[in-house]
Amino acid sequence: xxxxxxLTVKLRHQERATKTLRPAHCxxxxxxxxxxxxxxxxxxxxxxxxxxxxxxxxxxxxFLLNFAKFIEWPPNxxxxxxxxxxxxxxxxxxxxxxxxxxxxGKNIENHELLARRINEVPDLKxxxxxxxVSAREEKRLPEILNNLKGVSALVVGESENFAERGGxxxxxxxxxxxxxxxxxDAVQRAHLxxxxxxxxxxxIVHDPGHPKGN
Numbered sequence: 215x216x217x218x219x220x221l222t223v224k225l226r227h228q229e230r231a232t233k234t235l236r237p238a239h240c241x242x243x244x245x246x247x248x249x250x251x252x253x254x255x256x257x258x259x260x261x262x263x264x265x266x267x268x269x270x271x272x273x274x275x276x277f278l279l280n281f282a283k284f285i286e287w288p289p290n291x292x293x294x295x296x297x298x299x300x301x302x303x304x305x306x307x308x309x310x311x312x313x314x315x316x317x318x319g320k321n322i323e324n325h326e327l328l329a330r331r332i333n334e335v336p337d338l339k340x341x342x343x344x345x346x347v348s349a350r351e352e353k354r355l356p357e358i359l360n361n362l363k364g365v366s367a368l369v370v371g372e373s374e375n376f377a378e379r380g381g382x383x384x385x386x387x388x389x390x391x392x393x394x395x396x397x398x399d400a401v402q403r404a405h406l407x408x409x410x411x412x413x414x415x416x417x418i419v420h421d422p423g424h425p426k427g428n
Contacts, residue, residue, distance in 0.1 A: 268308075273392055274385060275313040278344060278370065281383060282322055284412035287343060288405050291366045292325060299325040302332045302342035304358065305351040335361045347371040347381070355379055366405045377419050382406070395419055 278301055292299075299322055303309060317327040332338055335357050338345055345367050347355060352373035359380045362369065368382045376384035377397040382404065384395040396416040401408055 270392075271309050272312045272316075274372070275309055275316045277385070277392070277394065278313065278346065279317055279320060279327070281368065281370065281412070282327065282344060284409040285368060285401075286407040286409075288366050291343065296324050296326075298328045298341075299343045300328045300330055300341050301344040301346065302330045302338060303346045303348075304332050304335075304338065305354070306348045307331055308348050308350075309346075338362060338367070339365055342367050345369045347373075347376075349373040352376065355381065362404075368401065368404065368406055378422065380421065383416075393417065397421065 282299060301317065314329050317329060320327045338358065338361060347358060347369065349372050352371065370383045371381045372385040377395040380400055382397055382400045386393055386395065394416055396408065396413060397419050399421040
């Protein structure tokens with residue numbers, strides 16, 4: 215994997231999910247910090263139909279972990295200093311067990327990372343600090359964002375124009391490499407503080423008509 219002028223992870227589409235990812239080696243320290251979660255991932259054995267995820271979603275799971283490391287939530291987000299930090303996957307789950315495996319045993323500021331699958335929009339308000347919305351669920355983004363108004367949750371997606379439509383972070387492929395967009399207005403509305411290190415690796419966008427945020 216190479217990191218040049220941004221956080222990139224080359225995806226080999228022909229590579230099977232059971233093949234491990236090699237650890238990233240970046241000369242630039244900033245890039246090394248951002249890809250620290252890209253550890254070797256093995257095959258999965260769970261019987262769920264959506265298991266055995268592609269390499270792409272193993273990588274995206276690692277990115278979610280890194281996002282959590284470089285974003286600060288308001289103190290009142292958690293019931294106490296040891297309450298879990300929950301990554302919620304809404305509706306269709308493309309990760310299989312990869313997300314659970316990469317966050318297992320991880321803690322951020324004493325908050326244990328947990329993964330949950332949520333099928334009902336109102337339930338996203340119940341303790342989700344990160345919300346992933348797959349491309350299959352993108353039509354429900356307006357409903358999701360409306361439900362999360364006033365909630366300090368980072369909404370991450372992968373569909374086209376996801377960030378411009380109000381999502382916090384959007385994955386996209388460029389020259390077969392994984393990159394991401396941050397809508398700084400969206401994260402400000404959620405009262406989240408994004409590290410300058412993460413912002414330096416992202417393409418920055420704003421809400422339409424509000425280039426300087428709210």
